[in-house]
Amino acid sequence: MTLEERRAWIRLVVSVVGYAVYVVLVVGRMDGRPVGEVAYAGTLLWTVGGAIGGAILADIVVGIVVGIVNPRGSQVTDDRDREIGRLGERVGQSFVVIGAVGGMLMAMAGWERFWIANVIYLCFVLSAVLGGVTKVVVYRRSVPRW
Structure with a gap:
């Protein structure tokens, strides 16, 4: 598993759990x-912040563990990783737009x-999940050629 694939898994899991x-x-x-009368703002902000912090912390901890278990494991990214990252971000961005338009x-x-x-x-969560699933699926198969 490459560094970027591991990060995609971490972000995917943390988004869903958060x-x-x-x-x-x-x-x-x-x-x-x-439900509309429930105090939600503080909880929303804390869970978003917790998900961001949790993803960063999980990435660091998993990186350290993987480095100890497999010190020769790759920590570099290549063109394929960047292409998969761009594809995942493009796919996920659709829900950011849907959320913005819906909110407006x-x-x-x-x-x-x-x-x-x-x-x-x-929609932010769906964006992260859809982008993460796209990245994981493409890592397991291949980058589509248009």
């Missing part, structure tokens, strides 16, 4: 109230901030 933690925390606070339309329609923020957050 969002799952957020959903569990918000749903746990409902206590019979509508919801704001123009006067929706509550809870729903706007959560649609945007969900």
